Amino acid sequence: xxxxxxxxxGMGDFLRHLFTPHHTNNHxxxxxxxxxxxxxxxxxxxxxxxxxxxxxxxPDVLGYATDIHLEQLLIATNxxxxxxxxxxxxxxxxxxxxxxxxxxxxxxxxxxAHTSPSGATxxxxxxxxxxxxxxxxxNLAKNFxxxxxxxxxxxxxxxxxxxxxxxxxxxxxxxxxxxxxNGEETTLVVQMFGSQSGQTLAAGGPVAVKPVEAAGLPxxxxxxxxxxxxxxxxTRESLPQAQEPSVxxxxxxxxxxxxxxxxxxxxxxxxxxxxxxxxxxxxxxSLKKGALxxxxxxxxxxxILDAWIVTRRRxxxxxxxxxxxxxxxxxxxxxLIRSLGGSIL
Amino acid sequence: MRAHVFHFIVLFAIILGxxxxxxxxxxxxxxxxxxGIITVLGYVIWGIVHHAIQGDLHRKVVVEYVLLxxxxxxxxxxxxxx
Numbered sequence: 001x002x003x004x005x006x007x008x009x010g011m012g013d014f015l016r017h018l019f020t021p022h023h024t025n026n027h028x029x030x031x032x033x034x035x036x037x038x039x040x041x042x043x044x045x046x047x048x049x050x051x052x053x054x055x056x057x058x059p060d061v062l063g064y065a066t067d068i069h070l071e072q073l074l075i076a077t078n079x080x081x082x083x084x085x086x087x088x089x090x091x092x093x094x095x096x097x098x099x100x101x102x103x104x105x106x107x108x109x110x111x112x113a114h115t116s117p118s119g120a121t122x123x124x125x126x127x128x129x130x131x132x133x134x135x136x137x138x139n140l141a142k143n144f145x146x147x148x149x150x151x152x153x154x155x156x157x158x159x160x161x162x163x164x165x166x167x168x169x170x171x172x173x174x175x176x177x178x179x180x181x182n183g184e185e186t187t188l189v190v191q192m193f194g195s196q197s198g199q200t201l202a203a204g205g206p207v208a209v210k211p212v213e214a215a216g217l218p219x220x221x222x223x224x225x226x227x228x229x230x231x232x233x234x235t236r237e238s239l240p241q242a243q244e245p246s247v248x249x250x251x252x253x254x255x256x257x258x259x260x261x262x263x264x265x266x267x268x269x270x271x272x273x274x275x276x277x278x279x280x281x282x283x284x285x286s287l288k289k290g291a292l293x294x295x296x297x298x299x300x301x302x303x304i305l306d307a308w309i310v311t312r313r314r315x316x317x318x319x320x321x322x323x324x325x326x327x328x329x330x331x332x333x334x335x336l337i338r339s340l341g342g343s344i345l
Numbered sequence: 346m347r348a349h350v351f352h353f354i355v356l357f358a359i360i361l362g363x364x365x366x367x368x369x370x371x372x373x374x375x376x377x378x379x380x381g382i383i384t385v386l387g388y389v390i391w392g393i394v395h396h397a398i399q400g401d402l403h404r405k406v407v408v409e410y411v412l413l414x415x416x417x418x419x420x421x422x423x424x425x426x427x
Contacts, residue, residue, distance in 0.1 A: 034405065037412040044419040051423075112373070182374040184426050292420055320392060320409040324356055328388055332417055335364045336424045343371045 019302060021309050027317045029302055040295070047291065055284060062287070063280035065145055066187045070096075070174045070274040072147035073189070077164060077172065080155060084165045092194065094131035095173025099190035100273045101125050102138070106188060107179035112345060114138060126194060135168045137193040142186050144342030145285070150189050153344050160344055169193040175273045187276045289340050296333040300326050352395050359387040374425055381421040385414040 013024075021027040030036065055062045070091075078088040102125045105116055115121050122138040139160050144150045154160040173192045180186065307322035309315075363384025370376040392410035396402040 034408055034412060037409065037416065041412060041415050041419060044416065044423065048419065048423050112371075184374065288423060292423060295420070320406050320413070321395065324353070324388075324392065324395070325413060327353070327356060328360055328413070328417070331360045331364055332420065335367055336420055338368065339371075339377075339424050345371075 019305065021306055021313075021315060021317075027310070027315050028319050029306055032302055032306065044295075051284065051287075059280065061281045062284055063278060063282075064143075064185055064187070064285060065280055065283035066178075066276040066278045067145065068147045068150065068176050068187060068189060068276045070176060073150065073174050073176075073191070074172065076148060076151040077191070080151065081165060086165060086167055087170075089169055089172035089193070092131065092171035092173050094129040095126065095171055095192040095194055096175060096273070097173070098122075098125040098129035098131060099173045099175035099192045100177070101129065102192070103175045103177040103179075103188050103190045103273070106190075107177065107181060110181060112140075112142065112181060114140070114345065122192065126192060131171075131194055132197050133194045134197045135166075135193075135195045137163045137166065137169065139163055139191040139193075140345040141189040141191075142181065142343055142345075143184075143285075144187070144189070145283070149342060150344075153342060154191075157344055163193065164191075166193065168195055170195040176276045177273055178276050178278075285340055289337060292336055292340075293333070296329050296336075299329045300333070303329070348398070352391075352398070356388070356391050356395075359391060360384060363387065377425060378421070382418060385417050385421075388417075389414045 016022055017024045018030045020029055025033070051062070074089075074091055081088055102122060105120065105125070106112065109116055109118070111117050123133070123136055126133055126136050139154055141150045141153060144153065151164075154164055171194045173194075175188075175190045177188050177190075178186070179188065181188065303322040303326040307326070310317070310322070363380055366380045367377050367384070370380060389410045393402065393407055396406050
């Protein structure tokens with residue numbers, strides 16, 4: 001029987017050695033030793049390098065999966081409005097054109113904001129597209145994989161929801177554009193709302209409302225009582241009537257605006273701005289979520305087990321604080337997983 | 346024990362504060378990276394100070410915090426696509 005003691009340890013002993021504090025591992029799970037931590041760090045670096053290389057080499061296999069359509073966005077937006085007892089919005093060629101130019105400008109100047117670095121407000125794109133608004137608004141979204149996810153995110157945000165469900169609006173325009181923003185492959189969705197001078201508003205009559213952008217809000221349509229910020233509150237007199245956007249969309253990007261937009265609302269934009277469909281074999285966002293989630297859960301589970309056993313057995317040793325590590329990686333988990341989703345503005 | 350609780354409240358504030366700024370800086374990648382690195386540095390410094398006060402600071406402990414901080418930064422870079 002003595003030979004058994006010197007034989008290879010059984011699976012139970014091996015797992016105990018690997019994952020729990022034990023005298024065989026100097027009272028620290030082997031998987032938490034310094035060399036193991038170094039191994040995880042290096043493995044993560046190689047994982048990152050591999051993802052980057054493979055995504056470039058085979059984007060059809062590994063890439064960002066998106067399935068966003070203008071028509072779906074319009075239907076979902078109007079469905080939400082109908083649920084709220086509001087009138088549906090009509091797809092407007094000029095607003096879609098303004099949205100497309102805004103998206104192009106964001107990619108060209110590399111910004112994620114309602115106002116461009118050069119100070120151009122959304123309203124300038126609206127008027128440049130030939131839409132003489134009485135009321136206008138803008139919602140932005142990026143890096144969502146489906147149309148419904150975009151609408152759900154806007155509805156979940158009070159300020160975006162207010163915008164989407166504003167009774168003053170009559171028209172809507174969309175642009176869905178792929179590009180690189182802040183060094184990151186991005187699918188951008190621009191949603192523009194408006195109501196033209198002279199259009200009858202749901203409230204019962206034309207309302208002299210001017211759009212202003214307020215700090216922290218995706219867009220605000222000011223009421224006469226609302227204080228307007230000087231630098232971003234174009235008045236009706238100061239509205240640029242024929243200002244060209246800083247980035248001109250190529251001729252192929254926009255088709256001619258139909259004289260009767262209601263008859264051919266989808267002829268406004270080319271396919272480039274109407275949808276984003278990418279179906280790689282493996283969605284890189286899901287892969288990252290899975291890998292990061294598994295790693296952090298693995299760490300947290302080991303640290304919790306370690307803290308529990310060490311406290312229970314009153315083991316004194318020289319090591320970092322497992323509860324501190326658990327807290328750190330626990331919060332990190334929520335932040336990183338949340339960051340992998342889309343964002344709205 | 347009271348000091349111990351205070352230390353953890355400080356750590357919680359560091360991580361949560363960093364997380365809030367990171368979330369607020371959505372779309373500003375440089376700011377997010379800077380926030381992530383500063384938060385991780387805060388965590389490593391907290392660990393060193395905490396163990397120094399507890400009287401069990403050892404080189405192994407410092408290396409452990411640095412390695413875990415490095416893993417956190419690499420995870421952050423993975424998410425941000427750096």
